[in-house]
Amino acid sequence: MLSRSTTNAVAHRASSMRRMRRRVAQATRLYCSTNGCTSFLIIDETAGIAHCEICGYTRRLN
Ligand SMILES: [Zn+2]
Secondary structure, three states: OHHHHHHHHHHHHHHHHHHHHHHHHHHOOOEOOHHHOOOEOEEEOOOOEEEOOOOOOEEEOO
């Protein structure tokens, strides 16, 4: 009983840590803010650019 609940707690902690990491990945999205634009840039990693579909702003990734 005790060992099973401990296993569940560990599994739950691992899954919540995965969720947290995914949230951090979303937080690294680039905010456009060009001329007060309030959308996020669409990141194209293969081309090495970030593009805004709203105002057409394109920025190079480092
Ligand atoms: Zn924009």
